[in-house]
Amino acid sequence: MNFPVTEEQRMFLDSLRGFLEKEIYPHEAETDRAGEVPEELGEHIKRRAIEMGFYAANLPESVGGGGLDYTTMGLFERELGKVSYGLGGHLARPTEILLACEGDQVDGYLKPCVTGEKHESFALTEPGAGSDIMSMSTKAVADGDDYVINGMKHFISTPCVPDFAIVFAATGVDDTPRGPRKRVTAFLVDRGEKGFTIQRGPTCAAQRAYRTYELSFDDCRVNRRQILGEEGKGLELSDKWLGMGRVWVAAQSCGKAERLLELATDWAATRKQFGKPIGSFQGTSFKLADMATELQAADLMTMHACRQADNGLMRPEDAAMAKLYASEMVGRVADHTVQIFGGMGLMEEMPIERLWRDARIERIWDGTSEIQRHIIARSLLRPLGA
Amino acid sequence: MKVLVAVKRVVDYNVKVRAKADGSDVDLNNVKMAINPFCEIAVEEAVRLKEAGTATEVIAVSIGDKACQEQIRTALALGADRGIQVETESNVEPLVVAKLLKGVVDKEQPQLVILGKQSIDGDNNQTGQMLGALANMPQGTFASEVVVDGDKLNVTREVDGGLQTVSLNLPAVVTTDLRLNEPRYASLPNIMKAKKKQLDVYSPADLGVEVTSHLTQVSVEPPAERQAGIKVEDVDQLVDKLKNEAKVIS
Ligand SMILES: Cc1cc2nc3c(=O)[nH]c(=O)nc-3n(C[C@H](O)[C@H](O)[C@H](O)COP(=O)(O)OP(=O)(O)OC[C@H]3O[C@@H](n4cnc5c(N)ncnc54)[C@H](O)[C@@H]3O)c2cc1C
Ligand SMILES: Cc1cc2nc3c(=O)[nH]c(=O)nc-3n(C[C@H](O)[C@H](O)[C@H](O)COP(=O)(O)OP(=O)(O)OC[C@H]3O[C@@H](n4cnc5c(N)ncnc54)[C@H](O)[C@@H]3O)c2cc1C
Numbered sequence: 001m002n003f004p005v006t007e008e009q010r011m012f013l014d015s016l017r018g019f020l021e022k023e024i025y026p027h028e029a030e031t032d033r034a035g036e037v038p039e040e041l042g043e044h045i046k047r048r049a050i051e052m053g054f055y056a057a058n059l060p061e062s063v064g065g066g067g068l069d070y071t072t073m074g075l076f077e078r079e080l081g082k083v084s085y086g087l088g089g090h091l092a093r094p095t096e097i098l099l100a101c102e103g104d105q106v107d108g109y110l111k112p113c114v115t116g117e118k119h120e121s122f123a124l125t126e127p128g129a130g131s132d133i134m135s136m137s138t139k140a141v142a143d144g145d146d147y148v149i150n151g152m153k154h155f156i157s158t159p160c161v162p163d164f165a166i167v168f169a170a171t172g173v174d175d176t177p178r179g180p181r182k183r184v185t186a187f188l189v190d191r192g193e194k195g196f197t198i199q200r201g202p203t204c205a206a207q208r209a210y211r212t213y214e215l216s217f218d219d220c221r222v223n224r225r226q227i228l229g230e231e232g233k234g235l236e237l238s239d240k241w242l243g244m245g246r247v248w249v250a251a252q253s254c255g256k257a258e259r260l261l262e263l264a265t266d267w268a269a270t271r272k273q274f275g276k277p278i279g280s281f282q283g284t285s286f287k288l289a290d291m292a293t294e295l296q297a298a299d300l301m302t303m304h305a306c307r308q309a310d311n312g313l314m315r316p317e318d319a320a321m322a323k324l325y326a327s328e329m330v331g332r333v334a335d336h337t338v339q340i341f342g343g344m345g346l347m348e349e350m351p352i353e354r355l356w357r358d359a360r361i362e363r364i365w366d367g368t369s370e371i372q373r374h375i376i377a378r379s380l381l382r383p384l385g386a
Numbered sequence: 387m388k389v390l391v392a393v394k395r396v397v398d399y400n401v402k403v404r405a406k407a408d409g410s411d412v413d414l415n416n417v418k419m420a421i422n423p424f425c426e427i428a429v430e431e432a433v434r435l436k437e438a439g440t441a442t443e444v445i446a447v448s449i450g451d452k453a454c455q456e457q458i459r460t461a462l463a464l465g466a467d468r469g470i471q472v473e474t475e476s477n478v479e480p481l482v483v484a485k486l487l488k489g490v491v492d493k494e495q496p497q498l499v500i501l502g503k504q505s506i507d508g509d510n511n512q513t514g515q516m517l518g519a520l521a522n523m524p525q526g527t528f529a530s531e532v533v534v535d536g537d538k539l540n541v542t543r544e545v546d547g548g549l550q551t552v553s554l555n556l557p558a559v560v561t562t563d564l565r566l567n568e569p570r571y572a573s574l575p576n577i578m579k580a581k582k583k584q585l586d587v588y589s590p591a592d593l594g595v596e597v598t599s600h601l602t603q604v605s606v607e608p609p610a611e612r613q614a615g616i617k618v619e620d621v622d623q624l625v626d627k628l629k630n631e632a633k634v635i636s
Contacts, residue, residue: 002416007456008577011463014420015571053574066574 074306081252086209089159121162195220206361250326298326324372327362424502433465463572484516489593514561
């Protein structure tokens with residue numbers, strides 16, 4: 001990556017890279033094999049990240065965060081994309097949705113997430129409602145000052161057991177010109193709340209040490225004070241910030257692709273077959289050329305989205321295009337890298353097979369590639385009434 | 387106590403350096419640059435002295451073209467209080483650097499000057515010693531421990547035979563060895579503060595120094611490629627090879 005960075009961004013990246021090399025890279029292979037990050041290690045990374053001012057760097061300074069703009073956050077996420085998320089997640093960037101906290105919620109949820117005392121989880125997906133959020137069956141029924149929640153969420157991922165969940169549940173149905181539409185409301189639900197259980201989800205091939213959880217709600221009663229934002233405005237709330245999540249996936253994909261490309265290039269320059277470095281065969285070198293070209297394209301799309309966001313001009317399709325292209329790009333780069341490494345590319349002795357597995361998730365979470373295409377196509381066709 | 391720290395802009399230690407095709411110099415095109423690692427240790431030591439309440443001000447100085455302001459800013463982000471750039475486009479050699487630093491010492495009157503024992507580009511290992519001589523200050527080179535003791539400085543030096551501790555009168559010059567400390571990474575808040583710190587620019591003329599050159603670089607070439615090693619079966623074979631092939635023992 002050689003796009004221009006400011007003096008502060010350069011120093012920040014130098015410092016962050018040094019931090020990741022020291023605190024994260026050495027633990028990747030082992031935590032991936034174990035499928036979890038030992039608690040003490042996670043706490044250590046968190047403590048160091050807090051000392052460095054890297055923790056919650058995405059949130060505004062007014063709530064105690066680092067106050068980084070979207071462009072600098074893009075560079076930050078790009079570096080974190082190079083490392084295992086189970087470890088990197090301990091340099092938390094709490095979801096910006098928490099900025100909707102009001103009154104007691106600020107001290108109860110937002111601030112503890114900034115200081116590292118609490119960890120949130122974002123609970124939208126259900127077994128029966130993945131891409132099609134509106135088919136969600138989790139319901140919250142008003143009962144006096146309370147709501148009673150029933151339903152189940154799965155694939156809810158955090159680097160450690162969450163202290164609370166931002167749960168999206170249907171609180172009714174609205175009539176709209178395009179037919180009936182569920183009213184979705186976001187609730188803050190604490191771990192330990194009666195009727196709320198958190199269980200470890202199935203083992204995932206990608207990002208093994210980054211856990212997913214199943215959350216079930218069985219007559220779980222919460223006060224209306226636990227509503228985040230307004231009743232019935234849950235999806236508007238998440239839309240306001242979720243677009244950026246897609247840009248972060250794009251940035252992470254670029255980072256991971258850069259790490260893979262460096263490994264592949266190094267190998268191609270040193271591994272000899274037929275008396276020459278395999279990089280001297282066009283079968284290998286042209287792969288490297290394509291990888292570098294596609295990475296640069298993805299980087300530019302991602303940075304464009306970040307700059308647009310900084311200027312308040314980012315459209316949903318900007319984020320969707322960056323996410324679609326960058327996540328598909330890292331898939332190709334990972335596959336080429338395995339190929340360039342030959343048999344060694346699949347062996348656990350090397351980080352390649354892990355990065356190849358890890359890269360696969362990027363095309364699925366935060367909206368699959370198909371859903372991104374749907375968003376882009378809709379932006380083209382909807383103005384024409386189609 | 388005022389501490390002056392010298393920082394040099396060099397090729398990042400992770401980069402595999404290459405010679406230019408015409409052999410005139412090292413190819414610096416598109417190469418990542420960084421603070422010389424030994425200078426980073428010097429900055430760290432100075433900042434620790436400040437944190438311990440021993441130093442009152444830490445000044446980072448670098449000599450070079452505009453680009454070396456990057457390394458000064460990095461030193462400021464690591465905790466130095468202000469920066470000085472001595473601006474020159476020339477490729478300055480150790481004696482000139484020492485004279486320029488002497489000029490800065492005269493202006494600033496620091497109690498302690500900390501430099502790296504060498505920089506990882508030229509590997510000269512001369513500047514600190516020359517500065518000590520020019521400024522008439524005692525020197526403790528290759529430091530692995532620095533302890534301020536009143537108006538004295540006890541410096542533990544890494545020498546061939548082990549460790550040697552010298553006691554210097556302040557003001558003094560110290561050059562750092564690898565084991566003196568482990569430099570920190572700049573924290574985000576300190577990076578943000580670095581921009582606002584003062585950075586003065588002097589010309590060599592401001593310091594009364596004429597930049598001259600006594601050395602000519604004849605050619606730069608990569609080291610000969612190493613032959614692959616071999617595995618020996620046993621000690622007898624090893625001794626035999628050392629005696630008869632390598633001829634390093636008899
Ligand atoms: C490791 C991991 C962590 C996750 N973390 C979280 C989390 O923290 N919080 C959270 O809420 N969710 C999380 N998710 C869920 C993730 O967002 C969903 O997996 C994703 O949205 C896809 O939903 P699905 O898996 O149910 O697939 P489905 O929606 O069932 O999709 C299956 C396939 O059908 C395609 N498809 C579906 N609809 C269409 C259509 N209209 N047109 C064309 N193709 C279509 C999809 O593109 C996909 O290829 C996580 C998932 C994983 C794997
Ligand atoms: C799980 C597994 C089981 C195996 N089982 C056996 C077994 O039972 N017996 C056995 O003998 N072997 C076995 N192998 C070895 C396998 O056949 C080799 O891995 C394969 O031949 C590739 O060799 P390599 O891994 O050394 O890659 P390399 O030969 O180093 O190739 C690296 C890359 O360079 C490319 N390349 C090399 N030369 C050229 C060229 N001239 N032009 C263009 N591109 C080039 C390759 O296509 C590849 O992309 C096994 C490997 C694995 C991973």
